[in-house]
Amino acid sequence: MLWACLHFPALALNLVEQGAAAPAPRVVEVSHRQRRLVLHANAAAREQGVVPGMTIPTAQGLVRDLQCRLYDPAAEQQALTELGHWAYEFTPHIRCHGQHSLLLEVGRSLKLFGGARPLARRLQQQLPAGFEPYGLTFAPTDMAALLLARAHAETHAGQALFFSLQSLPACSVQWLEVEDSQKDLLCSMGLHTLEPLLALPRGALARRLGQGFCDYLAQLNGECEPPLPQWTLPPYFQAELDFVQELDNRQSLLFPMRHLLSRLEHYLRARQVAVPALEFSLWLRDRQRQQWPLMLSTPLYRVADILPLVQLHLEQWSLPAPVLTLQLSARRFLPLSAGQQDLFQPHPGDDISRYQLVDRLKARLGGQQVHSLGMVADHRPEYGWCSATPGAGQALQHPSEQRPFWLLRQPRKLRASKGLPVYGAPLQLLKGPERIETGWWDQQPVNRDYYIARRDNGQHLWVYRDRPSQDWFLHGLFAR
Known part of the structure; x- marks a missing residue:
């Protein structure tokens, strides 16, 4: 087996940044013993002296316009799940581990992608934007890949690292996926790295640290193999972004819309389907919900095709109040036709189809102003045609x-x-x-x-x- 681990140490901050329309100093905060503490800080905040663990009042004293967002573990888990949908393009054997890590069994996919290193390049190139920093490691076991990803996430962020099990003995016990009390006990015993720990008899370790600890070491060292996980895609797509600050104009929505459409594209690619319609939902300041449906003349799946239509419709949609949350949903799908796939042309030209032209004309002129010719079952030429909605008319054989x-x-x-x-x-x-x-x-x-x-x-x-x-x-x- 060969396992890959994608580790996202600042996933909560990534979500906050994706929902922002403009750069600004931002932090994610948590409450600990009735104290507000900085969990993550972006680059703009760190440049002004804000660091994780600092109290929020202290951080606000350093940065006057600091934007704070409460840590949302549910949103973080949802984002990790959506990354799992994206990874389904590479393997069906995927498992989320905790709040920050994605484990992929890729050994069965190596032949398809031409080996481990070409696969690693594909993972790096196609990773959705906005999830930096990240760690990517490959190892023979899932727990080894996870441990090594966490150990090297800061020093080798964004790099693909390949390890064998012989790399484990040099790792610190602080990276083990065990309880803190067990780590403290190991250090008190003088076991600071895995080399002396792995050499100890398992029976003695089980008496001191429990059988679960020994089972974890066996899985880490490849002495036992867990059952392969099977990833299942949901029957419909839904994703949302909460904004740190209210967005009060339509153009500021374009950046988060692009992020949501990118997530949709990964989901559609994984299922090999396209969407004939989608819907944006906006929660406004007064908690009112506004819906912006988008109907397509032909099913689409690429951001490059959908985003221009969204930009045109954005000029027509009204925004009565500032937006707090943006949601994108799609519930109806059609199989991806051979003409829509770009297997041999991953970067097609700028030519647009007649259906995309119709959608753009509708967005510019209004749906009631764009018509096509339909046919009527009448042999008299002057009565054998009618005005029809593009793509909705019934095709009749011409006499x-x-x-x-x-x-x-x-x-x-x-x-x-x-x-x-x-x-x-x-x-x-x-x-x-x-x-x-x-x-x-x-x-x-x-x-x-x-x-x-x-x-x-x-x-x-x-x-x-x-x-x-x-x-x-x-x-x-x-x-x-």
């Missing part, structure tokens, strides 16, 4: 392939010469007749013989002869 898309509003009467219609000059009849005789039931009957004709300049026309009157009419023009 003839030889029909022009450009029909005149009213057929134009033509004069005749030697039995042929004249349009500037006598026309050459190329194909026909196609007889249309219908409409007697609604008092608008037609009885016509249609022909495809050519002018002397090569242009093709659609003409007909009215059988009762024998008059010629021009009804449509072909593009050629």
Whole structure:
């Protein structure tokens, strides 16, 4: 087996920064014995002297405009779970450990990605933005990968490290996943690293520290293998961001919206599906909830395709009060078609499909101003079409392939010469007749013989002869 551990030591701070529209000194605070303490501080706060463990009043004395956010373990666990959804692209054997670590069994995926180092590069390149710093280690057991990730998270942040079990003896016992009282007991026994600890008889250790401690050492050292975890994706997507400060204009929402859409893309990639619709929900200052639905003409899954539509709609959506929380949800999915996947072109060009063009026009002009042509089951050309919602019309088989898309509003009467219609000059009849005789039931009957004709300049026309009157009419023009 080969396990990878992604360790996020400042995950709570990452979430606060993702919900911020502009850089500012920020901290995550916790309460300990009725004291407000700094748990994490971002770079802007650390530059002004704020460090973890400092009291909040002291930190506020150093930084006048310090923004404080209460530690939210539930949000932290939710973020780690969403990172697990992202990692599902690489392996189905995933487990969250605690509040900060993600364990992946990747040994069965090495052949797919070309080995451990190419896989490590893919993990680093595709890790969602906004989760720095992080530690990435590879080891033969899950507990070894976790211990080594925690031990090297600060000194080798952002680097992929590969270890064997021979690296364990040099590690400090302070990195063991055991209770603090057990660590203190080990240190009092003079056991400061794993080398002398692993050499002790397990029976004696079990009497002093319990059988659970010995089972942990066996799992750490590869003497026993735990059952492989199986990751399950939820049936729908929902993610949210709480803001440190209220956002009072629409453009400031774009940055957190991009973060939520990025999470959505990872979820969709893992499930190999696309969304035909999604919805942003905003909780305002007065606790009122406002919903911004976004309907798509064709299912999409990439942030690069969805974000331009969100930007256009953002100009139309109203914001009656400052926003406290932003949520993105998607509950309906469609399979990802072959044309939507970019397996061989991971970075497609800037060309947009006709469906994306329709969505952008709707966002600019309004949904009621954009229409497409639909077909009606009527052989009379002037009644065989209708105005339809793009993508919502029913596709009907055209009664003839030889029909022009450009029909005149009213057929134009033509004069005749030697039995042929004249349009500037006598026309050459190329194909026909196609007889249309219908409409007697609604008092608008037609009885016509249609022909495809050519002018002397090569242009093709659609003409007909009215059988009762024998008059010629021009009804449509072909593009050629």
